[in-house]
Amino acid sequence: MQLVSGARMAASNLVDFEEVSYLYPGAAVPAVQNLSLNIRQNQRYALIGRNGCGKTTFFHLINGLYKPQKGVIRWKENPLKYDRRSLNQLRQQIGLVFQNPEHQLVATTVEEDISYGLCNLGLPESEIASKVQQALLDFDLSDLADAPVNFLSLGQKKRISIADVMVLQPQLILLDEPGAYLDPHQVRNFQKILISIQKKGSTIVLSSHDLDFVEAWADWVFVMDEGRVVLEGSPGTVFSETEKLNELGLGLPLIYDLMNSRSDLDGNPANLNPFNEFRQRIRDRFWSGEKS
Ligand SMILES: Nc1ncnc2c1ncn2[C@@H]1O[C@H](COP(=O)(O)OP(=O)(O)OP(=O)(O)O)[C@@H](O)[C@H]1O
Numbered sequence: 398m399q400l401v402s403g404a405r406m407a408a409s410n411l412v413d414f415e416e417v418s419y420l421y422p423g424a425a426v427p428a429v430q431n432l433s434l435n436i437r438q439n440q441r442y443a444l445i446g447r448n449g450c451g452k453t454t455f456f457h458l459i460n461g462l463y464k465p466q467k468g469v470i471r472w473k474e475n476p477l478k479y480d481r482r483s484l485n486q487l488r489q490q491i492g493l494v495f496q497n498p499e500h501q502l503v504a505t506t507v508e509e510d511i512s513y514g515l516c517n518l519g520l521p522e523s524e525i526a527s528k529v530q531q532a533l534l535d536f537d538l539s540d541l542a543d544a545p546v547n548f549l550s551l552g553q554k555k556r557i558s559i560a561d562v563m564v565l566q567p568q569l570i571l572l573d574e575p576g577a578y579l580d581p582h583q584v585r586n587f588q589k590i591l592i593s594i595q596k597k598g599s600t601i602v603l604s605s606h607d608l609d610f611v612e613a614w615a616d617w618v619f620v621m622d623e624g625r626v627v628l629e630g631s632p633g634t635v636f637s638e639t640e641k642l643n644e645l646g647l648g649l650p651l652i653y654d655l656m657n658s659r660s661d662l663d664g665n666p667a668n669l670n671p672f673n674e675f676r677q678r679i680r681d682r683f684w685s686g687e688k689s
């Protein structure tokens with residue numbers, strides 16, 4: 398098992414953090430501390446950790462909203478530059494869906510909001526129109542196309558904020574608690590879109606408190622605490638660390654809880670067989686049998 402990364406350097410890394418620390422103005426303790434990790438291309442990453450552990454701060458560091466006081470952040474091996482032009486270029490490649498959709502929506506109506514990024518890319522009008530129509534359909538927003546954004550519910554705003562980013566098909570998509578505020582139907586719809594956008598080549602990093610989803614969906618899980626990555630690995634590796642996850646107050650996905658309830662299974666994920674049918678049902682909720 399690999400505790401704390403740094404070593405998984407490869408030519409295809411999209412993002413590298415090297416000993417990165419970030420202190421909010423006036424704060425006594427850094428929100429992110431000596432953080433080292435790598436994000437590789439076309440993988441599904443989940444970031445978990447209790448409230449205040451630094452997930453949102455981490456996302457804001459990747460897309461250059463915050464500049465670390467210490468350490469280096471690299472995008473495709475080049476250290477981030479913080480002038481306006483470099484940041485604009487970076488944000489065409491990295492899309493961030495904010496935890497709070499109200500911090501993200503910029504236009505008056507839903508349709509305008511979804512077109513905003515596409516217009517900034519300078520695409521032809523006909524292409525913008527067809528992409529926006531498709532996004533409205535994908536996110537079940539067609540009936541709200543002309544609705545004023547300000548008057549919508551938080552769940553509706555969250556869907557618009559996800560659509561705003563997905564429609565641009567950035568190389569790296571950062572989703573800060575994308576399931577927050579969504580009803581169960583919209584969560585499943587979002588998960589289908591997530592699968593299709595990754596198939597088109599985007600790399601995805603999302604934070605979530607839904608450990609069943611993380612277990613079924615992610616290739617790689619980062620566990621954060623007090624601004625650091627304290628554990629990382631495949632879901633099988635991470636969720637076998639029962640004691641550590643309990644210490645962090647995170648608990649376990651249901652399937653691991655069930656496995657641990659059977660003392661004869663030794664807490665070994667290789668022994669999940671008695672629960673395979675049950676496990677498959679949980680996975681089907683997220684994958685509809687399509688995991689590649
Ligand atoms: N603008 C700010 N000024 C000062 N401190 C901040 C600010 N924003 C966040 N913090 C602090 O930084 C730490 C990390 O916050 P962050 O929002 O990154 O956590 P998080 O893991 O995203 O939490 P959550 O699960 O609640 O979304 C917390 O201790 C928080 O209080």
Ligand SMILES: [Mg+2]
Nearest residue numbers: 452453496573
């Ligand atoms: Mg957060």
